[in-house]
Amino acid sequence: MTTSATTSVTTSVTNRNPGRGILLTSGLALALAAVAVPFYWLAVAATHSSQEIFASPPPLLPGGHLLRNLHTLQDSAHFGRVILNSLGIAVVYTLLAGAVCTLAGYGFATYDFRGRELLFGLLMLGLVVPTQVTLVPLFRMMADLQWLDTYQAVIAPNLALPFGIFLMRQSMAALPKELLDSGRMDGCGELRLFWRVALPPMRPALAALGIFLFLYQWNDFVWPLIVLREGTSFTIPVALASLQGLDETDYGAILAGTSIAAVPMAVVFLVLQRHFVSGLLAGAVKE
Amino acid sequence: MTLAPPAPAPARTKAPAARPRRRGRAAPYLFVLPALLLFAAFKLYPIGWSFVMSLHRTVAGVDTYVGADNYTRMLDDPLMWTALRNTGVILAVQVPLMLALATALAVALNSTLLRGRSLFRLGFFLPMVTGLVAYGIVFSVLLNKDYGLVNWLLGQLGIDPVPWLTDGLWARISLGLALTWHYTGYNAVLLLARLQTIPHELYDAASVDGAGAFAAFRHVTLPGLRPALLLTTVLSTIGTLQLFDEPYVLTGGGPDNATLTIGVYLYRNAFTYFDFGYASALAYALTVLIGLLGLLQFRLLGEKP
Numbered sequence: 001m002t003t004s005a006t007t008s009v010t011t012s013v014t015n016r017n018p019g020r021g022i023l024l025t026s027g028l029a030l031a032l033a034a035v036a037v038p039f040y041w042l043a044v045a046a047t048h049s050s051q052e053i054f055a056s057p058p059p060l061l062p063g064g065h066l067l068r069n070l071h072t073l074q075d076s077a078h079f080g081r082v083i084l085n086s087l088g089i090a091v092v093y094t095l096l097a098g099a100v101c102t103l104a105g106y107g108f109a110t111y112d113f114r115g116r117e118l119l120f121g122l123l124m125l126g127l128v129v130p131t132q133v134t135l136v137p138l139f140r141m142m143a144d145l146q147w148l149d150t151y152q153a154v155i156a157p158n159l160a161l162p163f164g165i166f167l168m169r170q171s172m173a174a175l176p177k178e179l180l181d182s183g184r185m186d187g188c189g190e191l192r193l194f195w196r197v198a199l200p201p202m203r204p205a206l207a208a209l210g211i212f213l214f215l216y217q218w219n220d221f222v223w224p225l226i227v228l229r230e231g232t233s234f235t236i237p238v239a240l241a242s243l244q245g246l247d248e249t250d251y252g253a254i255l256a257g258t259s260i261a262a263v264p265m266a267v268v269f270l271v272l273q274r275h276f277v278s279g280l281l282a283g284a285v286k287e
Numbered sequence: 288m289t290l291a292p293p294a295p296a297p298a299r300t301k302a303p304a305a306r307p308r309r310r311g312r313a314a315p316y317l318f319v320l321p322a323l324l325l326f327a328a329f330k331l332y333p334i335g336w337s338f339v340m341s342l343h344r345t346v347a348g349v350d351t352y353v354g355a356d357n358y359t360r361m362l363d364d365p366l367m368w369t370a371l372r373n374t375g376v377i378l379a380v381q382v383p384l385m386l387a388l389a390t391a392l393a394v395a396l397n398s399t400l401l402r403g404r405s406l407f408r409l410g411f412f413l414p415m416v417t418g419l420v421a422y423g424i425v426f427s428v429l430l431n432k433d434y435g436l437v438n439w440l441l442g443q444l445g446i447d448p449v450p451w452l453t454d455g456l457w458a459r460i461s462l463g464l465a466l467t468w469h470y471t472g473y474n475a476v477l478l479l480a481r482l483q484t485i486p487h488e489l490y491d492a493a494s495v496d497g498a499g500a501f502a503a504f505r506h507v508t509l510p511g512l513r514p515a516l517l518l519t520t521v522l523s524t525i526g527t528l529q530l531f532d533e534p535y536v537l538t539g540g541g542p543d544n545a546t547l548t549i550g551v552y553l554y555r556n557a558f559t560y561f562d563f564g565y566a567s568a569l570a571y572a573l574t575v576l577i578g579l580l581g582l583l584q585f586r587l588l589g590e591k592p
Contacts, residue, residue, distance in 0.1 A: 021401065024395060024400050027395075031392075032407060035410065035413065036410065038426070038468075039413070041425070041429065041436060053434075054434035058434075103322070107314075107316075111314065116315070119319060119323060122326070128525070128578065128581065129330075132531070133570040133571065137333035138333045139558075159325045160329070165322055191314075218418065219417075219418030219420075221419055221420050222532065222554075226558065240420050240421070240424060244424060255425070258424050262421055265413065265416050268416060
């Protein structure tokens with residue numbers, strides 16, 4: 001075994017050094033633990049009262065205060081309603097934005113038409129121009145439309161999400177042209193072609209897009225904060241931020257709410273992450 | 288062009304060449320139309336409106352044209368300079384450290400020596416999908432000076448409590464740590480995607496030439512990563528210049544504006560002082576800054592060796 005063979009960590013076959021592997025794995029495990037500690041602590045703190053959380057020594061194991069915390073959340077922030085708001089908005093947004101981005105991605109990836117590059121470039125402008133530029137005029141637009149405190153005010157402005165369109169165009173570009181052309185030969189209409197021929201092989205990309213859109217909307221904070229004014233229309237992040245601003249902050253309750261906010265992340269992590277990361281990876285590789 | 292003339296195809300009963308062709312010409316536009324309409328209504332139009340607004344001053348709901356006043360006002364606004372300086376510090380210190388860390392992480396995640404690779408990849412990606420409010424709250428409690436877990440742990444080691452969020456310098460450090468915690472894994476995934484496209488033969492050739500690990504990293508890995516490094520640098524720069532959520536939830540821009548960013552200052556002007564004109568001017572200045580820095584980075588990093 002030559003030393004030069006072991007040194008390159010990226011070569012696949014030549015390495016037979018178990019010591020280095022164990023060292024690397026345990027090093028990364030330590031780093032991952034540092035990343036994961038806040039999540040563990042969050043789950044533990046959600047089951048304690050404010051006093052217990054700030055006691056010395058701080059609690060490191062689950063306590064028995066979870067139901068009380070949830071009760072407090074419901075009493076002080078209509079949290080049941082807030083969860084439904086968040087869920088409804090995120091689901092509707094995912095479906096609508098998913099459709100808009102997928103259709104656009106397909107159009108840009110598989111057709112050659114006049115103005116294609118110009119129009120795509122225009123959409124990608126949205127990635128470069130900071131969101132803050134549109135914040136104020138969008139807020140005024142929503143006020144003029146009398147959309148403040150409505151779900152559509154949260155959902156509509158971000159439906160044509162540049163990143164989503166970009167991701168779908170990247171993925172759709174992998175569709176073999178012959179597949180589409182042979183469909184056309186068979187007299188298949190354009191919409192049917194999209195639905196029956198183009199979409200089925202796109203399932204992993206669609207899953208990645210769906211997860212991305214859902215989490216984007218679920219976590220979005222600034223825009224909902226601006227257009228939602230009434231406690232009963234709040235989404236989870238807005239409600240949590242409003243609770244934190246109170247004079248007497250009940251951290252047990254807030255952290256229980258924060259744990260609820262983290263549930264989709266846990267689901268994605270446990271069930272769908274494979275799809276998600278590999279879907280994003282596939283989109284990123286072919287730049 | 289994609290619509291190859293279907294003439295040679297054996298014509299079925301009802302498939303004349305002309306019809307699908309005409310339909311086909313409109314089809315691409317119909318596919319991209321919803322996105323374009325929504326984009327024009329909710330992005331392009333506000334972008335234009337924002338510029339008009341930046342030339343006005345709003346008093347009691349009435350707009351008065353003031354020309355470039357909002358832009359010249361920026362130059363004499365000490366808070367604007369504070370925000371710019373704070374953002375610059377993050378850009379100069381936190382972003383390079385984070386990207387170096389992300390590169391190391393990507394190389395480690397790509398190593399075949401590593402056991403449980405997929406678990407690690409998912410784990411480090413997790414902070415990225417955590418909502419900003421959620422982690423803002425968690426960090427602000429963990430870093431609480433008197434009751435936080437971090438200071439309690441330090442106390443066990445005999446270290447005095449650190450004013451993580453209440454002292455100017457420490458608040459900046461905390462902000463940097465939170466940002467690093469949040470985005471390192473994401474950048475590592477972007478870098479990893481690129482790393483996987485570097486051919487193994489290059490490493491084999493390097494080791495045949497007697498290159499050590501460091502030399503292989505310098506002469507094979509880094510050049511191969513160049514496009515992804517450019518992407519992550521540009522994305523991090525844009526993200527840092529727009530930085531809002533983390534300082535807003537962690538420190539509110541304090542203490543004494545030590546963590547005030549342009550994003551927070553802009554938000555304050557718009558939605559606390561309702562000075563929409565000045566906020567729009569700030570937003571436009573920010574756009575120009577992002578454009579300039581983006582171009583500069585493309586110039587510096589973009590050219591292929």
